[in-house]
Amino acid sequence: MKAYSKEQIRELDRIAIEEYQIPSVVLMENAGAGAARIIAREMGAQKSVAIFCGKGNNGGDGFVIARHLHNNGMNTHVFFLGEAAQVPVDSDPGINLRILQNMKIPIREVSDVDSLKEYKDIWQNCDYVVDAIFGTGLCRDISGNLHTIMSEIKSWNKKNIAIDIPSGLDGNTGEIYGVILPAELTITFALPKKGFFVQDGPNVTGNIEVVDISIPKELVEKL
Numbered sequence: 288m289k290a291y292s293k294e295q296i297r298e299l300d301r302i303a304i305e306e307y308q309i310p311s312v313v314l315m316e317n318a319g320a321g322a323a324r325i326i327a328r329e330m331g332a333q334k335s336v337a338i339f340c341g342k343g344n345n346g347g348d349g350f351v352i353a354r355h356l357h358n359n360g361m362n363t364h365v366f367f368l369g370e371a372a373q374v375p376v377d378s379d380p381g382i383n384l385r386i387l388q389n390m391k392i393p394i395r396e397v398s399d400v401d402s403l404k405e406y407k408d409i410w411q412n413c414d415y416v417v418d419a420i421f422g423t424g425l426c427r428d429i430s431g432n433l434h435t436i437m438s439e440i441k442s443w444n445k446k447n448i449a450i451d452i453p454s455g456l457d458g459n460t461g462e463i464y465g466v467i468l469p470a471e472l473t474i475t476f477a478l479p480k481k482g483f484f485v486q487d488g489p490n491v492t493g494n495i496e497v498v499d500i501s502i503p504k505e506l507v508e509k510l
């Protein structure tokens with residue numbers, strides 16, 4: 288499987304958005320809808336899922352996934368690692384967050400491990416965890432409350448499905464930024480990332496599925 292750097296893939300996204308004028312929210316929709324189809328296939332109909340969303344676009348993918356899984360009749364629980372009110376309303380994550388709020392799907396805010404434990408009755412009954420915390424934007428060590436929250440989620444040993452990249456993994460070097468959520472399955476967008484195949488990558492990425500988010504073919508062929 289040929290692999291690409293974070294920068295190459297972010298550049299593909301940029302050209303698709305700026306030069307081909309594909310709205311970024313359309314790319315996010317394609318990403319989230321494609322991932323949701325794979326997750327539904329993996330889970331079967333009767334299972335519950337906890338979706339953990341970070342503050343960036345990876346979290347936005349998580350909001351799209353939540354909408355589609357909910358619409359498919361899955362028992363879907365959304366946790367946001369931050370304050371929902373801080374998400375810019377016109378950003379792609381903000382748009383998808385608002386749709387969930389309009390659908391009256393609860394967004395449970397998690398600021399530290401204690402707030403996570405308050406929701407134990409919910410997450411302990413979930414068979415799967417969808418990790419939409421960090422993607423290609425992760426750029427420094429994870430510390431503080433985020434570190435302890437991710438360590439706690441890791442300790443549950445549930446079936447983790449990573450969105451784009453297992454959170455904590457560097458998509459280029461395969462190194463771990465302080466803590467990692469190892470995945471059974473990584474659903475990655477557009478193209479596989481180099482970090483899946485080097486250093487710790489192979490131990491934490493699990494099976495890899497690539498979702499086509501409608502990046503123009505000519506652009507990909509130029510890489």
Ligand SMILES: NC(=O)C1=CN([C@@H]2O[C@H](COP(=O)(O)OP(=O)(O)OC[C@H]3O[C@@H](n4cnc5c(N)ncnc54)[C@H](OP(=O)(O)O)[C@@H]3O)[C@@H](O)[C@H]2O)[C@@H](O)CC1
Nearest residue numbers: 300314315343344345421422423424425426427428429451
């Ligand atoms: N662009 C596109 O067209 C598409 C993108 N897509 C999706 O977007 C993902 C990339 O999204 P993204 O760039 O928003 O970054 P993401 O990984 O969500 O991180 C969020 C923010 O976290 C922060 N941060 C970093 N390190 C940190 C740390 N250690 N501890 C704490 N905070 C830290 C940092 O912000 P900072 O705090 O530095 O301001 C960063 O910006 C990509 O993987 C794919 O899933 C798809 O939808 C397809 C279309």
Ligand SMILES: [K+]
Nearest residue numbers: 418421450452
């Ligand atoms: K992720």
